[in-house]
Amino acid sequence: MEKVLVIDPEICTGCRICEQVCSVVNENVVNPYRARIKVMRWETQGVVVPMACQQCDTPMCREVCPVNALEKNPDTGVVTVNYDRCIGCRMCVAACPFGLMMYDFVDKKVIKCEQCQGDPQCVRFCDAGALRFEDKQKNGSAARKKQGKKLKAALSGRDQP
Amino acid sequence: MALSRKIAYINLTTGEIRTETISKELRKQYIGGRGLDIYLLYRNTEKGVDPLGPGNAAIVSAGLLTGTLASASARTHVAAKSPLTGYVGSANIGGFFGPEMRLAGFDHLVITGKAEKPVYLYLTNDSIEIRPAEHLWGTDTRTVQQMIVDELGDDDVKTLCIGRAGENLVKYACIRTSIKNSAGRTGIGAVWGSKNLKAVAAKGTLDIKLHDPLMALEYNRKIIDQVTSAKVSKTMQKLGTPFIWGVTNSTGLVRTRNFQSNQLSDADDIEPESIEEDIVGTAGCFGCQVHCRGKYVIREGKYKGIYDEGPEYTSLGAFGAEVGCRSKTTVLTGNHLVNYYGLDNLETGSMMAWAMELFEKGILTREDTGGMDLTWGNDEAVIELIHKIANREGIGDILADAPLEAARRIGKDSLRYLVHVKGMSNLHSDERPTPALALNVAVSSRGSDHLRGRPAIDLYHLPEPFLRKVYSNPIPYDGPLTSDYRDYEGKPWQVLWQEHCYEAVDCLGICKYHTVFLGPNMPCFQEWPELIRVNTGLSFTPEEIWEVAERGYTLERLFNIREGLTRSEDTLSDRYFDEPVPEGLPVVRGRCIDREKFRLMLDEYYRLRGWDENGVPTPEKLKELGLDTI
Amino acid sequence: MSESGSNGVKDRTTGQFRCLYCFTRVKPPRGAETFTCENCGYAWRIWWFSPTEPRIRGPVWDQHEKLSREKMKKQGD
Numbered sequence: 001m002e003k004v005l006v007i008d009p010e011i012c013t014g015c016r017i018c019e020q021v022c023s024v025v026n027e028n029v030v031n032p033y034r035a036r037i038k039v040m041r042w043e044t045q046g047v048v049v050p051m052a053c054q055q056c057d058t059p060m061c062r063e064v065c066p067v068n069a070l071e072k073n074p075d076t077g078v079v080t081v082n083y084d085r086c087i088g089c090r091m092c093v094a095a096c097p098f099g100l101m102m103y104d105f106v107d108k109k110v111i112k113c114e115q116c117q118g119d120p121q122c123v124r125f126c127d128a129g130a131l132r133f134e135d136k137q138k139n140g141s142a143a144r145k146k147q148g149k150k151l152k153a154a155l156s157g158r159d160q161p
Numbered sequence: 162m163a164l165s166r167k168i169a170y171i172n173l174t175t176g177e178i179r180t181e182t183i184s185k186e187l188r189k190q191y192i193g194g195r196g197l198d199i200y201l202l203y204r205n206t207e208k209g210v211d212p213l214g215p216g217n218a219a220i221v222s223a224g225l226l227t228g229t230l231a232s233a234s235a236r237t238h239v240a241a242k243s244p245l246t247g248y249v250g251s252a253n254i255g256g257f258f259g260p261e262m263r264l265a266g267f268d269h270l271v272i273t274g275k276a277e278k279p280v281y282l283y284l285t286n287d288s289i290e291i292r293p294a295e296h297l298w299g300t301d302t303r304t305v306q307q308m309i310v311d312e313l314g315d316d317d318v319k320t321l322c323i324g325r326a327g328e329n330l331v332k333y334a335c336i337r338t339s340i341k342n343s344a345g346r347t348g349i350g351a352v353w354g355s356k357n358l359k360a361v362a363a364k365g366t367l368d369i370k371l372h373d374p375l376m377a378l379e380y381n382r383k384i385i386d387q388v389t390s391a392k393v394s395k396t397m398q399k400l401g402t403p404f405i406w407g408v409t410n411s412t413g414l415v416r417t418r419n420f421q422s423n424q425l426s427d428a429d430d431i432e433p434e435s436i437e438e439d440i441v442g443t444a445g446c447f448g449c450q451v452h453c454r455g456k457y458v459i460r461e462g463k464y465k466g467i468y469d470e471g472p473e474y475t476s477l478g479a480f481g482a483e484v485g486c487r488s489k490t491t492v493l494t495g496n497h498l499v500n501y502y503g504l505d506n507l508e509t510g511s512m513m514a515w516a517m518e519l520f521e522k523g524i525l526t527r528e529d530t531g532g533m534d535l536t537w538g539n540d541e542a543v544i545e546l547i548h549k550i551a552n553r554e555g556i557g558d559i560l561a562d563a564p565l566e567a568a569r570r571i572g573k574d575s576l577r578y579l580v581h582v583k584g585m586s587n588l589h590s591d592e593r594p595t596p597a598l599a600l601n602v603a604v605s606s607r608g609s610d611h612l613r614g615r616p617a618i619d620l621y622h623l624p625e626p627f628l629r630k631v632y633s634n635p636i637p638y639d640g641p642l643t644s645d646y647r648d649y650e651g652k653p654w655q656v657l658w659q660e661h662c663y664e665a666v667d668c669l670g671i672c673k674y675h676t677v678f679l680g681p682n683m684p685c686f687q688e689w690p691e692l693i694r695v696n697t698g699l700s701f702t703p704e705e706i707w708e709v710a711e712r713g714y715t716l717e718r719l720f721n722i723r724e725g726l727t728r729s730e731d732t733l734s735d736r737y738f739d740e741p742v743p744e745g746l747p748v749v750r751g752r753c754i755d756r757e758k759f760r761l762m763l764d765e766y767y768r769l770r771g772w773d774e775n776g777v778p779t780p781e782k783l784k785e786l787g788l789d790t791i
Numbered sequence: 792m793s794e795s796g797s798n799g800v801k802d803r804t805t806g807q808f809r810c811l812y813c814f815t816r817v818k819p820p821r822g823a824e825t826f827t828c829e830n831c832g833y834a835w836r837i838w839w840f841s842p843t844e845p846r847i848r849g850p851v852w853d854q855h856e857k858l859s860r861e862k863m864k865k866q867g868d
């Protein structure tokens with residue numbers, strides 16, 4: 001079953017523990033610059049947006065890879081890097097429209113979110129609830145419910161037919 | 162390893178920079194952060210050094226666990242000899258700078274001398290560059306951070322900076338980072354200003370290696386659960402620190418109209434619940450799940466539409482009760498302006514409240530104020546005064562000085578109305594009914610202050626056996642303890658214990674909301690050894706951490722004594738003893754501090770500390786702590 | 792937003808708040824805006840953190856002075 005990382009920037013507090021934890025889980029060190037998730041910040045406006053790979057249906061990174069090092073798992077939908085094949089050309093980095101295929105300058109390899117083998121640790125540590133790991137089908141339901149509530153409130157002000 | 166970070170010595174006069182590693186020995190003795198801060202300050206300043214002269218040292222320190230997987234490991238400590246008090250200048254700041262400085266390879270900066278022209282420092286991956294800052298001089302604290310990001314072409318750069326208040330040597334200018342994080346107390350911003358140092362920027366990509374990464378991850382999860390399961394954390398996540406103002410004002414523990422009352426009635430508009438209506442979201446510091454920082458947009462008045470963060474509990478006092486204002490717009494605007502200029506909100510509010518009382522008493526007149534009407538609750542005057550102080554205009558020039566200097570300049574009976582300890586104004590809480598909190602303010606090593614040792618849980622009426630459990634960790638305590646915050650018994654130990662607790666978190670680089678400050682069940686001496694071990698590999702027992710805290714605190718005392726402190730300054734303004742609080746609940750009404758009982762508390766406090774009756778650490782104590790040869 | 796992540800308040804205190812005057816726990820009716828402590832008679836304005844979590848917002852100001860004076864007098868007897 002495909003699950004996706006659902007991101008809710010409105011709830012995000014910008015604490016960056018997701019970056020911190022991500023780098024520890026994947027690289028054994030704290031180094032937000034080697035994390036697969038990035039919290040983009042517009043501090044002066046109080047806006048923060050966490051961003052991580054969404055495991056595209058048609059991953060541009062895979063499309064562009066000349067050695068088929070990127071594979072999309074048909075069951076989980078997760079796009080993973082096969083480092084045995086990867087030649088480090090970084091074309092996938094160029095191709096990702098979101099900049100979420102990244103290059104780790106320490107270990108000299110491309111990195112991307114691979115959902116921690118089905119248990120994303122960023123989600124586990126985001127107590128604020130800005131990151132959730134949900135069935136792909138469910139995607140969007142939280143936002144629909146939130147906004148739908150407003151409509152419901154507006155409608156309930158009307159006379160019943 | 163987190164332990165490989167260096168100390169950098171930067172002489173701004175000569176431009177010379179040298180670095181040094183930190184020995185394990187030194188770590189065992191001082192841990193890091195505030196502990197190494199005072200060690201470096203003590204050793205890098207001469208007795209009697211001019212706080213605003215080139216001989217003063219401006220120190221920036223990351224805690225031992227800053228940036229590691231310890232929850233809320235966001236903190237940075239700054240120090241210098243204080244231009245406000247002439248004693249220890251020391252303040253702590255959250256945000257994201259500390260972890261970034263560590264990623265850049267540094268734990269401590271010792272900045273001395275004076276640059277010929279404005280400069281800023283740029284730290285990146287083991288290198289330090291002194292860069293010109295003439296074009297940044299005169300900017301506010303938000304603009305300068307953005308300009309540095311633009312200039313360096315890197316969005317990830319994090320910056321500590323001063324605003325116009327620091328440039329203008331306002332004696333209580335602060336250091337700032339991000340939108341609202343501030344190292345507020347003791348005027349370190351003025352020290353930076355005197356050195357022509359506008360900012361320290363950092364961006365680093367060096368790994369922070371952990372001793373046992375997976376254990377660190379799991380232990381962090383455990384600590385986070387411990388912190389967030391406390392009711393107080395839940396409250397903080399929603400109301401932020403203003404919730405404290407709500408509880409204390411309801412009781413009658415909020416300094417009102419300078420020191421004339423202890424409760425501001427009918428102030429519904431500035432109650433935390435009302436502030437919350439304007440809060441559009443909350444923000445957290447690095448790795449923190451308490452996220453106590455509110456985000457707001459000013460909704461009314463001249464500053465309508467401006468985004469800022471906070472307000473802290475201190476801003477509700479400073480621009481609310483203390484100056485007799487009841488307007489949310491004034492609180493939110495005042496909070497914005499002190500952030501903008503880089504002023505300590507707490508000192509600013511207290512100085513304004515004092516000026517207003519002087520105005521009421523006729524000691525300051527319209528002639529002195531340049532026609533300003535400083536009557537209580539004059540919202541416009543409060544906002545205008547902030548501008549005047551930051552820019553040192555008119556009466557603002559006097560109020561921008563240290564309280565005691567300002568009192569000298571104003572003369573007459575002005576000193577009588579000043580509420581200060583060691584030359585630093587008290588915050589906006591009223592400790593007259595609460596001897597424990599009063600003692601904390603009186604003995605705090607950086608002058609009147611609550612974040613050095615306030616036993617806040619003393620206000621919770623906790624049962625005695627529970628209190629004993631908290632306060633016997635890790636050193637058994639079998640003296641008196643009571644649940645009544647109006648008592649005098651046992652309070653000296655509570656203050657001392659909290660002093661060590663806060664010193665320890667400041668050494669570790671963790672936020673106080675993640676220890677026994679507002680919640681009695683928070684992580685503390687028992688949890689810290691494992692937290693240190695999994696992250697750094699260093700082994701400490703709870704007792705050893707306690708000893709490090711005692712060493713640091715005692716060294717701050719030695720610094721103060723070197724600079725002339727005596728027992729006579731470990732006290733409160735006369736008003737604490739002479740003017741009973743007129744309002745509040747019947748439990749507090751009519752109470753004030755009893756002089757004799759206060760004296761006994763102080764004696765007891767010294768005795769528990771191993772200090773003589775003059776408040777000087779005994780030679781035996783110094784030997785025990787290894788401070789006899791410092 | 793904070794309701795989503797954190798663990799709840801301990802059950803035994805749900806729906807209650809602690810009177811700041813007499814320190815007993817009292818349980819106001821759900822949604823009440825003011826409440827007079829059953830133990831000491833002090834009147835509080837209430838704010839609901841969540842539908843089940845009341846907090847003291849502040850004294851009922853127009854009763855606060857009178858109540859305090861009365862109690863002070865009693866204390867004096």
Ligand code: SF4
Pocket residue numbers: 011012013014015016017018019039050122125126127128129130131
């Ligand atoms: S952990 Fe959650 S709240 Fe913190 S920055 Fe990441 S997404 Fe935002």
Ligand SMILES: [Zn+2]
Pocket residue numbers: 810811812813814815828829830831832833
């Ligand atoms: Zn009661």
